[in-house]
Amino acid sequence: ILMTEASPIPAAKLHLPDAQTVTAVQHWTDRLFSFRVTRPQSLRFRSGEFVMIGLMGDNGKPLLRAYSIASPAWDDELEFYSIKVPDGPLTSKLQHIQVGDEIILRSKPVGTLVHDALLPGKRLWFLATGTGLAPFASLMREPETYEKYDQVIMMHTCREVAELEYGKRLVEGLKDDPLIGELVADKLIYYPTTTREPFHHMGRVTDNLSSGKVFADLGLPPMNPAEDRAMVCGSLAFNVDVKAILEGFGLREGANSEPQEFVVEKAFVGDGI
Ligand code: FAD
Ligand code: A2P
Missing domain, CATH: 3.40.50.80 (Nucleotide-binding domain of ferredoxin-NADP reductase (FNR) module)
Structure with a gap:
């Protein structure tokens, strides 16, 4: 099994805009991790494309970064493979996400690797x-x-x-x-x-x-x-x-x-x- 199973008890929901729920997290090294989130029903993409994902920033505004979708277009969930930048505005926080947490996902997939x-x-x-x-x-x-x-x-x-x-x-x-x-x-x-x-x-x-x-x-x-x-x-x-x-x-x-x-x-x- 690549990923840890989803916990049956989700953490408190933050009610973020465009929120998706984390279903699995796996840490590979101190600088790399992968995670899976629920997929919005409306999201259509071509394998190889990227989207904007992120978390709510301290200033109350979404903090978003480009991320390639690591899962294929046919998958029910979305997978991402991420760096952990120690002082990175997003990944210094994103690296701590747990199953049941929410992330923001903007459903506008784009990219040239198609x-x-x-x-x-x-x-x-x-x-x-x-x-x-x-x-x-x-x-x-x-x-x-x-x-x-x-x-x-x-x-x-x-x-x-x-x-x-x-x-x-x-x-x-x-x-x-x-x-x-x-x-x-x-x-x-x-x-x-x-x-x-x-x-x-x-x-x-x-x-x-x-x-x-x-x-x-x-x-x-x-x-x-x-x-x-x-x-x-x-x-x-x-x-x-x-x-x-x-x-x-x-x-x-x-x-x-x-x-x-x-x-x-x-x-x-x-x-x-
Ligand atoms: P930032 O302020 O964004 O970055 C700080 C510095 O860390 C950068 O200047 C750079 O030197 C370094 N850095 C940033 N990202 C990486 C990385 N992935 N590998 C090595 N060094 C890096 N990141 C992913 O982890 N997974 C992806 O699938 C992914 N897809 C991307 C697709 C596109 C088209 C683009 C433009 C970027 C992608 N990124 C991806 C990078 C991502 O957008 C962020 O830069 C990254 O999440 C770090 O965010 P941050 O706010 O913590 O730090
Ligand atoms: P090297 O160790 O010889 O620099 P990084 O961790 O710096 O992003 O690099 C990831 C991998 O990409 C490393 O194996 C690195 O090799 C390699 N790499 C870095 N820059 C280049 C380049 N310009 N051309 C080919 N490989 C590169």
């Missing part, structure tokens, strides 16, 4: 660092991902092994999923790496792509615009570096309005912590 923004292809690469995994936690659980591609490669890099755990558990759980378990077993390739702690595979996503190591390790041809598609989500520096590498392979950046071979979204604004 299937519609890519031209058809053979292989789909998900390239992420840190909490940039979140949109792919959604897309890896989305049947359309496996209907559209022969192979799906999830490259996720973190500094330390423990930071990979949420993604690792998610991928392991997928193989037993009654809806997409069989599809996933044949098609999903998980390629996690660390950069600052020994692990069976190491190195930055960028280095493993430009050196060709990941292609050699997986027995795949180098990326090419005829077959490969990519979705990128990490820090600004990561996104900029990956974009240059993908363009070096001949892939072009697309958008909802103009599908091409890859799409990029920021996992957060700022330099990281």
Whole structure:
């Protein structure tokens, strides 16, 4: 079980605007946690999109931040995968939420990491660092991902092994999923790496792509615009570096309005912590 079960006795309701109730919370490291909330019946989104969520601030105004929805579009609940920024206005508080608490959720999903923004292809690469995994936690659980591609490669890099755990558990759980378990077993390739702690595979996503190591390790041809598609989500520096590498392979950046071979979204604004 990935998440703790919901308590039968909910905490006192705060009657927030656009309130949703927390149903599960799991802490992965001192800097990472995930949680699930009820899903508003009216909320429709495409796997990979993000919404604004938050808490009521001390000044009585909602304190909202962008968050990728980590659960797939078909799920009854919504899942989020979050950083804990020690002095962060939102996450210094959000990290303490408990089952039964309420959060604010603004139901206007948007984002570029959606299937519609890519031209058809053979292989789909998900390239992420840190909490940039979140949109792919959604897309890896989305049947359309496996209907559209022969192979799906999830490259996720973190500094330390423990930071990979949420993604690792998610991928392991997928193989037993009654809806997409069989599809996933044949098609999903998980390629996690660390950069600052020994692990069976190491190195930055960028280095493993430009050196060709990941292609050699997986027995795949180098990326090419005829077959490969990519979705990128990490820090600004990561996104900029990956974009240059993908363009070096001949892939072009697309958008909802103009599908091409890859799409990029920021996992957060700022330099990281
Ligand atoms: P802020 O004042 O927002 O941030 C303080 C500083 O912490 C930032 O300047 C930055 O240096 C660092 N920081 C913020 N977020 C992160 C992060 N995720 N990883 C590493 N360093 C960070 N955050 C998530 O945890 N999960 C998500 O799924 C997620 N999706 C996002 C999607 C989009 C499109 C964008 C733009 C941001 C997303 N974020 C996500 C970041 C999120 O919006 C907040 O920045 C984060 O929750 C911290 O909020 P805060 O108020 O505590 O600190
Ligand atoms: P490294 O340890 O070599 O800096 P962070 O915790 O700073 O957000 O980084 C998350 C992961 O992303 C780390 O493994 C880090 O590697 C890697 N990373 C940071 N910046 C880049 C970049 N510009 N290109 C590729 N990988 C990066």
